[in-house]
Amino acid sequence: MLDFLALAVGQAPPPGWVQFLPIIGMIAIFWFLLFRPQMKRHKEHQAKIASVKKNDKVVTAGGVIGKVIKVDDDYAEIEIAQGTRIKVVKNTIGDILPPGGKPAND
Numbered sequence: 423m424l425d426f427l428a429l430a431v432g433q434a435p436p437p438g439w440v441q442f443l444p445i446i447g448m449i450a451i452f453w454f455l456l457f458r459p460q461m462k463r464h465k466e467h468q469a470k471i472a473s474v475k476k477n478d479k480v481v482t483a484g485g486v487i488g489k490v491i492k493v494d495d496d497y498a499e500i501e502i503a504q505g506t507r508i509k510v511v512k513n514t515i516g517d518i519l520p521p522g523g524k525p526a527n528d
Contacts, residue, residue, distance in 0.1 A: 471512050474498060479519040482510055487519070 478490045488500035501507050
């Protein structure tokens with residue numbers, strides 16, 4: 423209908439690429455509001471995981487708190503109680519606790 427009115431008035435119809443501007447705008451909004459912050463958080467988490475070292479206190483994604491005993495490329499061995507060690511995938515480590523924090527049972 424707009425094309426017919428534009429032709430009736432004597433104006434040229436808008437170029438075809440103008441119809442894609444709203445779609446491009448929505449993609450840009452999604453990029454800056456959703457994808458970009460998520461990628462930034464992922465990079466920060468990967469850097470944190472790469473910096474895990476022996477004697478760090480960590481929390482796994484499952485909520486297990488323990489002290490790192492041994493670290494290799496893909497796994498970390500964590501002591502969750504005296505004499506109780508578990509081997510976890512490094513990517514499941516959620517956070518590194520700051521030193522001097524309260525024990526979990528206090």
